[in-house]
Amino acid sequence: MRDDSSNWNPLQTLDADIQTDGVAVSKSYLRRQTIVSGPRVLLEFEFALSWPEIAKGDTYHLSLRRDRILAVEDEDLGPDGWDTKTNQAVSDASGAFEVFEVAGPRARSFGPRGRITRTFQIGFSAFVRV
Amino acid sequence: MRPKRLLLASGALDRPMTFAMNDRPGVMSLNAAVEFAGRYGVAVGKKAMVMADHSLSDVQMTWLRKAGLDVNGIDPQNDVPKAIGRKSVSGLQINSERHTCDTILTSAGLMPILHLWRHAGGKLSWDHATQAFLPANGPSWITPIGAAAGTFNQEDTLQEATALAKGDARPPKKTSYLAKPQSPVLGTSARQWIDFQHDVTLKDIELAAQENYVSVEHLKRYMTLGMASDQGKTSNVAGLSAMAALQGKKISEVGTTTFRPPFVPVPMEIYRGYHTGELFHPLKRLALEPLHRTAKAGLGEYSGWLRPGWYGSGDPEQIAAREVAMARNTAGILDASPLGKIEIIGPDAEAFVNFVNYNTIRTLKPDHIRYGFMLTESGVVFDDGVISRMGQDHFVILCSSSHVDGVVSLLESWRQDGHGPDRIFVHDTTQNWPTVTVTGPKAREIVRTLDLGIELDPAQFPHMQFRGGKFEGTDVRVSRVSFTGDVSFEISCPVSKVVALWDALLLAGAPFGAGPMGLKALSILRAEKGYLVIGKDTNGESMPHYLGFGMPRQKKKAPFVGDRGLHTPKANEPNRRQLVGLMVPDGEPPLPSGAHIVTGPASNRQSAGFVTSSYHSPTLNRPICMALLRLDLSEEGTHVDVFHLGAVREAVVAPACQFDPREIA
Numbered sequence: 001m002r003d004d005s006s007n008w009n010p011l012q013t014l015d016a017d018i019q020t021d022g023v024a025v026s027k028s029y030l031r032r033q034t035i036v037s038g039p040r041v042l043l044e045f046e047f048a049l050s051w052p053e054i055a056k057g058d059t060y061h062l063s064l065r066r067d068r069i070l071a072v073e074d075e076d077l078g079p080d081g082w083d084t085k086t087n088q089a090v091s092d093a094s095g096a097f098e099v100f101e102v103a104g105p106r107a108r109s110f111g112p113r114g115r116i117t118r119t120f121q122i123g124f125s126a127f128v129r130v
Numbered sequence: 131m132r133p134k135r136l137l138l139a140s141g142a143l144d145r146p147m148t149f150a151m152n153d154r155p156g157v158m159s160l161n162a163a164v165e166f167a168g169r170y171g172v173a174v175g176k177k178a179m180v181m182a183d184h185s186l187s188d189v190q191m192t193w194l195r196k197a198g199l200d201v202n203g204i205d206p207q208n209d210v211p212k213a214i215g216r217k218s219v220s221g222l223q224i225n226s227e228r229h230t231c232d233t234i235l236t237s238a239g240l241m242p243i244l245h246l247w248r249h250a251g252g253k254l255s256w257d258h259a260t261q262a263f264l265p266a267n268g269p270s271w272i273t274p275i276g277a278a279a280g281t282f283n284q285e286d287t288l289q290e291a292t293a294l295a296k297g298d299a300r301p302p303k304k305t306s307y308l309a310k311p312q313s314p315v316l317g318t319s320a321r322q323w324i325d326f327q328h329d330v331t332l333k334d335i336e337l338a339a340q341e342n343y344v345s346v347e348h349l350k351r352y353m354t355l356g357m358a359s360d361q362g363k364t365s366n367v368a369g370l371s372a373m374a375a376l377q378g379k380k381i382s383e384v385g386t387t388t389f390r391p392p393f394v395p396v397p398m399e400i401y402r403g404y405h406t407g408e409l410f411h412p413l414k415r416l417a418l419e420p421l422h423r424t425a426k427a428g429l430g431e432y433s434g435w436l437r438p439g440w441y442g443s444g445d446p447e448q449i450a451a452r453e454v455a456m457a458r459n460t461a462g463i464l465d466a467s468p469l470g471k472i473e474i475i476g477p478d479a480e481a482f483v484n485f486v487n488y489n490t491i492r493t494l495k496p497d498h499i500r501y502g503f504m505l506t507e508s509g510v511v512f513d514d515g516v517i518s519r520m521g522q523d524h525f526v527i528l529c530s531s532s533h534v535d536g537v538v539s540l541l542e543s544w545r546q547d548g549h550g551p552d553r554i555f556v557h558d559t560t561q562n563w564p565t566v567t568v569t570g571p572k573a574r575e576i577v578r579t580l581d582l583g584i585e586l587d588p589a590q591f592p593h594m595q596f597r598g599g600k601f602e603g604t605d606v607r608v609s610r611v612s613f614t615g616d617v618s619f620e621i622s623c624p625v626s627k628v629v630a631l632w633d634a635l636l637l638a639g640a641p642f643g644a645g646p647m648g649l650k651a652l653s654i655l656r657a658e659k660g661y662l663v664i665g666k667d668t669n670g671e672s673m674p675h676y677l678g679f680g681m682p683r684q685k686k687k688a689p690f691v692g693d694r695g696l697h698t699p700k701a702n703e704p705n706r707r708q709l710v711g712l713m714v715p716d717g718e719p720p721l722p723s724g725a726h727i728v729t730g731p732a733s734n735r736q737s738a739g740f741v742t743s744s745y746h747s748p749t750l751n752r753p754i755c756m757a758l759l760r761l762d763l764s765e766e767g768t769h770v771d772v773f774h775l776g777a778v779r780e781a782v783v784a785p786a787c788q789f790d791p792r793e794i795a
Contacts, residue, residue, distance in 0.1 A: 001650055005428065005429040008413065067552075080520070080524070082475050082477065089473075090475075091557040092562060096562035
């Protein structure tokens with residue numbers, strides 16, 4: 001096993017909010033996130049959101065797939081395991097996801113912008129003239 | 131920018147003529163010579179011979195003469211012309227007659243550049259009059275004009291461009307362009323180059339045809355014709371022409387290969403995108419990483435995570451030996467967070483977990499844990515781990531760190547195939563439950579200081595059981611499982627508590643002489659006990675009974691994944707490789723990992739197996755080794771030869787477990 005400590009920068013944490021170009025990014029500190037799966041979960045949580053809907057309020061539910069949601073700050077869900085009353089599988093996921101709030105008039109462009117190729121920077125393989 | 135309508139004026143290229151020694155410096159395209167003269171005022175030579183068979187060549191030769199070149203045209207008729215000269219052209223030989231020159235300019239016709247047209251979905255049709263592929267049907271938003279559309283005269287091109295830009299119909303051409311068919315002369319011994327970049331000659335294409343690679347797609351791949359960086363711009367039509375001549379067909383009947391982007395060389399970074407630096411191959415990062423760095427841990431990639439290999443500065447081997455001794459004498463504290471924690475929940479969870487595991491899980495009681503294998507359908511070991519029963523219909527599979535994603539996929543696959551997917555759910559909660567393991571004879575005393583609200587005595591909390599507890603008021607999951615052979619507690623807690631848990635355990639361990647240990651030490655500790663690592667001590671053929679786990683194969687009645695594969699002739703072959711231990715004579719170093727155990731004389735050695743894990747054991751103060759070895763050689767005490775890099779060493783077959791085979795208390 002090789003020591004690759006120096007190949008990887010130390011973990012960075014978002015200590016201060018990022019404000020740039022119509023977008024503000026800040027870290028959210030949530031108490032509870034829960035994965036809930038079940039055959040009727042999207043009927044039970046009919047207001048589960050998906051992209052690009054906007055969550056309102058502190059408690060909301062995200063649709064992950066046809067039989068799964070991520071409940072955010074929902075304290076009414078039961079303990080981990082199978083809930084025989086609702087026919088739902090419940091697992092704590094409070095620490096499974098880091099959550100960031102992205103706000104501002106250009107918030108929707110934040111995701112795609114993160115994937116833009118820096119085409120006109122000088123690269124190792126070739127120089128692109130502009 | 132996406133225009134609604136596009137005029138494509140991509141021009142045309144000269145098609146090189148195929149003749150003997152046509153790769154000599156001084157042989158070049160007629161059109162290129164005209165470009166040099168007209169655009170840059172450069173004469174490409176002094177005395178040029180021109181072989182061109184189209185109606186523009188006379189005009190082009192006139193331009194070259196105006197530029198000061200001595201230009202003479204010649205028709206090769208049915209002979210194979212030959213360029214004379216080695217490092218440069220000194221003449222052209224046709225019909226046994228030698229023509230002195232320093233430049234040979236050729237053109238077998240102009241080829242419209244239609245790559246972009248084809249990328250956009252446009253079709254091509256072969257035009258006999260111009261001996262070129264011209265644009266046919268295509269998308270309505272793109273319109274080729276000028277040379278790209280077979281209009282080679284400048285005045286015609288300007289009129290055409292103006293009309294089409296206004297939306298008018300394409301005007302008729304005032305001048306016609308004609309080219310004579312150019313077929314290569316076959317069956318000669320001369321070196322006639324077709325693809326100048328990939329060195330494909332006419333003879334190569336004749337060979338391809340002889341071997342029945344007559345489809346242009348096969349020809350391209352067999353000869354790499356047109357696959358160089360010019361993407362066939364100079365070679366494809368010459369190659370098609372040759373294949374057509376060989377088959378007695380027209381070029382249009384031979385067809386073209388697929389035109390693929392890019393048209394021009396593209397910087398690799400366009401494809402590389404953001405996959406640079408740390409984003410090239412991102413690793414998962416531990417919540418405790420900052421603490422590991424503070425403790426000067428050597429961090430390495432292991433199972434897709436950046437994990438501590440050892441703690442402190444100095445020789446990693448010596449540090450690992452100290453950490454092993456610490457774990458055997460007091461306790462080692464390990465960040466085991468990447469350990470898989472996959473929850474199986476639902477009314478059919480018990481039957482499902484029993485089905486996907488080789489070992490019987492149906493009889494597992496709540497709060498109990500069982501070791502097990504997951505197999506492929508062919509019976510080969512896919513992963514191992516422990517299964518913890520949290521409740522009647524709630525299980526947690528704690529699988530190998532490196533196999534979490536694979537196990538989740540496998541479970542999802544079986545869940546949706548042959549089971550009630552509405553009655554079983556698979557949740558990967560690995561990221562939610564970082565784990566700290568305390569292992570060693572003092573582990574119980576150290577964990578006791580945390581006051582988890584769990585009775586830790588072995589009578590109340592025996593090995594292979596699970597308990598839920600509280601750490602600083604937060605739920606934690608404590609498993610009594612061991613990968614070292616000593617008393618161990620695996621404590622999984624919420625991410626928000628793991629730093630406090632780690633600090634508390636180090637603080638509690640310090641008075642005992644316990645401290646953090648890395649994966650290097652863990653690898654030795656587990657090898658001393660003969661505990662295997664899937665993928666290291668197994669290979670793509672290893673079945674559980676090769677590894678000493680034959681009972682479920684004989685006794686388990688319920689169906690399980692891999693059952694049928696375990697009863698095939700392959701599963702019962704007499705020379706299958708068993709997991710064994712190996713010992714070397716006193717004073718010798720460890721055997722190299724990967725070394726082969728061999729049989730037969732030096733002139734005809736045969737491999738009978740190989741070393742899978744090999745270390746110096748600080749506990750036993752001698753080398754320990756695990757190997758996969760042919761069944762007939764695997765009896766304890768058998769002497770074997772181990773071959774590595776030309777040297778042969780002796781070893782004796784021993785139990786895989788070489789340290790303290792007693793059960794864990």
